[in-house]
Amino acid sequence: MTKAGDWQSYQRVLLPPVRNLHHLDAYRAQGGYDILRTIFNDWKPEDVTQCVKKSGLRGRGGAGFPTGLKWSFMPPANPAVPRFLCCNADESEPGTFKDRQLMEFNPHLIFEGILIACFAMSMKACYLYVRGEFSSWITLLERELACAYDANLVGTGMLGTNVNMDIILHKGAGAYICGEETSLMESLEGKRAYPRIKPPFPAQQGIWGYPTTINNVETLACVPLILDRGADWFAGVGAQTHPGPILYGISGHVNRPGVYEYPTGMLITDLLEIAGSMRGGKKLKALVPGGASVPVLRADMIEGVTMDVESLRAAGSMMGTAGMLFLDEDTDMVAFLRRVARFYHHESCGQCTPCREGTGWMENLITRIDDGEGNLRDLDLLLDLCDQMEGRTVCALADAAAWPVRNTIKRFRNDFEKRCRPAVWAGVA
Amino acid sequence: MADFIKNPVVDLPDPDPAPHFSEEELVFTANEKAEIARRIAQYPTSDGAVMWTLWLAQDKFGFLPPEVLRLVAQELERPYAQVYGVATFYTQYYKEKKGTHVLDVCTCFSCQFCGGYDILDYLERKLGIKRGQTTPCERFTLQEVECLGACGSAPMLQVSNGPYAHNLTPEKIDVLLATLENGEPLPFVSLTLPQDEDQMQGNRRSDAEAVEAYQVPPVAKLTS
Ligand SMILES: Cc1cc2nc3c(=O)[nH]c(=O)nc-3n(C[C@H](O)[C@H](O)[C@H](O)COP(=O)(O)O)c2cc1C
Ligand code: SF4
Ligand code: FES
Numbered sequence: 029m030t031k032a033g034d035w036q037s038y039q040r041v042l043l044p045p046v047r048n049l050h051h052l053d054a055y056r057a058q059g060g061y062d063i064l065r066t067i068f069n070d071w072k073p074e075d076v077t078q079c080v081k082k083s084g085l086r087g088r089g090g091a092g093f094p095t096g097l098k099w100s101f102m103p104p105a106n107p108a109v110p111r112f113l114c115c116n117a118d119e120s121e122p123g124t125f126k127d128r129q130l131m132e133f134n135p136h137l138i139f140e141g142i143l144i145a146c147f148a149m150s151m152k153a154c155y156l157y158v159r160g161e162f163s164s165w166i167t168l169l170e171r172e173l174a175c176a177y178d179a180n181l182v183g184t185g186m187l188g189t190n191v192n193m194d195i196i197l198h199k200g201a202g203a204y205i206c207g208e209e210t211s212l213m214e215s216l217e218g219k220r221a222y223p224r225i226k227p228p229f230p231a232q233q234g235i236w237g238y239p240t241t242i243n244n245v246e247t248l249a250c251v252p253l254i255l256d257r258g259a260d261w262f263a264g265v266g267a268q269t270h271p272g273p274i275l276y277g278i279s280g281h282v283n284r285p286g287v288y289e290y291p292t293g294m295l296i297t298d299l300l301e302i303a304g305s306m307r308g309g310k311k312l313k314a315l316v317p318g319g320a321s322v323p324v325l326r327a328d329m330i331e332g333v334t335m336d337v338e339s340l341r342a343a344g345s346m347m348g349t350a351g352m353l354f355l356d357e358d359t360d361m362v363a364f365l366r367r368v369a370r371f372y373h374h375e376s377c378g379q380c381t382p383c384r385e386g387t388g389w390m391e392n393l394i395t396r397i398d399d400g401e402g403n404l405r406d407l408d409l410l411l412d413l414c415d416q417m418e419g420r421t422v423c424a425l426a427d428a429a430a431w432p433v434r435n436t437i438k439r440f441r442n443d444f445e446k447r448c449r450p451a452v453w454a455g456v457a
Numbered sequence: 458m459a460d461f462i463k464n465p466v467v468d469l470p471d472p473d474p475a476p477h478f479s480e481e482e483l484v485f486t487a488n489e490k491a492e493i494a495r496r497i498a499q500y501p502t503s504d505g506a507v508m509w510t511l512w513l514a515q516d517k518f519g520f521l522p523p524e525v526l527r528l529v530a531q532e533l534e535r536p537y538a539q540v541y542g543v544a545t546f547y548t549q550y551y552k553e554k555k556g557t558h559v560l561d562v563c564t565c566f567s568c569q570f571c572g573g574y575d576i577l578d579y580l581e582r583k584l585g586i587k588r589g590q591t592t593p594c595e596r597f598t599l600q601e602v603e604c605l606g607a608c609g610s611a612p613m614l615q616v617s618n619g620p621y622a623h624n625l626t627p628e629k630i631d632v633l634l635a636t637l638e639n640g641e642p643l644p645f646v647s648l649t650l651p652q653d654e655d656q657m658q659g660n661r662r663s664d665a666e667a668v669e670a671y672q673v674p675p676v677a678k679l680t681s
Contacts (some may be wrong), residue, residue, distance in 0.1 A: 110501070168533075
């Protein structure tokens with residue numbers, strides 16, 4: 029029995045098989061918004077946070093921070109000081125495409141999660157920050173949100189109580205860095221999205237200086253399920269230390285890529301089988317288990333590894349966003365890393381010298397190796413560069429750039445050495 | 458004057474470029490003003506509406522030259538420098554005039570290994586331009602972009618900050634270009650999830666403009 033339990037008979041809950049679930053009627057026919065009403069009538073805000081804490085829910089946005097704990101960082105409610113929730117739908121981590129599907133197929137679950145979170149933390153408004161590229165999905169969200177407003181599920185005097193809450197859509201404009209929570213706040217404030225130094229943390233000083241909590245779309249979508257079915261149910265799904273249903277975004281050289289919903293703690297090998305195995309019967313060479321920022325794993329490192337924080341850490345990687353990229357035996361790891369470095373170079377906001385310059389040099393060096401003009405010492409220069417970048421910047425983008433570079437070189441050193449010029453100049457030897 | 462000021466390392470933008478739009482064109486209609494006011498009301502200060510207003514301005518004018526940015530700044534009563542700063546930070550705001558249709562081909566890592574560069578290459582040859590350029594007829598601009606959040610249906614592209622086209626093949630691109638050249642709108646395509654294909658025999662939405670059945674993606678040849 030794996031950590032995911034009896035996953036073969038797993039019934040989906042984030043994206044249950046219900047036709048037109050994205051319509052309010054279909055969602056309500058499934059009992060949608062019932063738990064919200066119950067909570068408004070019978071629950072105390074602290075109890076909601078407590079329940080989320082007990083469920084063991086960890087953020088699905090990348091860092092995997094316990095959600096209930098994050099909520100409890102909010103200062104005591106003071107009616108004179110507004111406070112905000114931000115729902116992070118920036119989803120720009122390469123290899124990640126789950127939030128988009130959730131927004132398309134089950135938007136009301138997200139809205140309901142937002143409203144419950146607002147209740148738990150005594151907030152009156154939530155900004156739903158969607159990346160600008162998702163304009164078609166923003167239109168869809170706008171339409172469904174209008175339906176929710178019309179049905180008095182959001183807005184003034186919602187559900188016949190005297191509570192007012194608003195959900196406000198914000199459209200980004202194409203910058204990966206806006207997914208970082210403090211950068212997202214700057215972007216909401218209509219500025220260049222330069223991340224802020226922490227502390228102060230968002231719970232103390234967030235958007236416009238007011239207490240703010242930021243959660244990922246999928247995290248908030250889990251909340252109504254937890255309150256509805258109970259913290260114990262949630263804690264019992266999947267891996268003990270990282271429980272719950274989760275959306276795996278599988279891409280790359282597999283036969284059936286796409287978003288799959290299963291419990292956490294699935295064996296990577298099982299997921300590969302679910303995704304139809306490798307294309308053309310090829311062998312697996314490498315796996316990126318959670319978006320571009322996490323260290324890549326070699327095929328021989330995934331035996332027995334499950335998709336949860338603990339197991340992946342032990343294997344030498346991270347959970348990230350559970351956006352899994354499978355690469356087959358023909359993959360050129362130098363080209364892979366060159367493209368990853370290019371991504372970070374392009375997306376660095378430029379505030380910190382180690383990141384702005386470091387990502388550029390990374391790209392230059394790897395490009396040189398890819399072009400067959402690199403020297404063996406460039407590899408060590410790259411590793412040194414990673415050390416110089418990590419932990420020295422305002423936000424984690426520099427770390428996110430250093431991790432894949434360091435680990436790809438370490439774990440596929442042969443591939444890189446083969447592409448470099450020999451250590452000794454032929455004319456001298 | 459220091460040398461680097463006389464001979465800057467990078468080209469500095471022209472401080473006072475000739476405007477593209479006349480004074481008469483540079484106005485927001487009453488409807489647009491109402492829309493902007495509605496957005497401003499959703500934030501503690503008018504700063505929050507900067508991004509929405511830039512989107513509105515870009516939809517109206519097609520791109521955002523300095524005079525349009527000034528108009529946005531005036532409307533929001535924010536400094537020009539702030540609006541200029543925001544417009545130049547985000548890639549989706551066009552600072553220059555683009556073709557009628559902008560093709561944003563994703564070549565980020567999932568797409569890279571599923572043929573994103575082959576698609577880009579095919580488009581370059583078909584349109585006779587390089588990435589980053591606009592065709593002489595000003596119909597198409599071709600760009601290479603970072604992950605668009607649709608890696609499961611790679612290779613893919615986005616048209617003019619709007620609809621996505623998934624699971625691309627050269628044949629599919631030919632159809633796409635013909636559709637655009639005929640001036641027809643591209644539909645929003647709802648992709649079927651693999652599990653929905655198994656459990657619901659197809660897409661769960663009955664209101665999508667177009668539906669793409671779940672398919673084993675076309676295998677493109679590999680390039681780096
Ligand atoms: C460079 C960078 C990019 C990020 N991008 C995203 C993103 O696109 N979506 C997201 O939900 N979180 C992203 N995060 C994580 C957020 O900062 C934050 O941890 C998360 O939204 C918190 O939500 P959660 O606790 O529900 O996971 C990013 C973090 C960093 C450092
Ligand atoms: S680490 Fe990079 S992205 Fe983050 S604030 Fe510094 S320069 Fe910007
Ligand atoms: S890598 Fe192309 S959409 Fe994600």
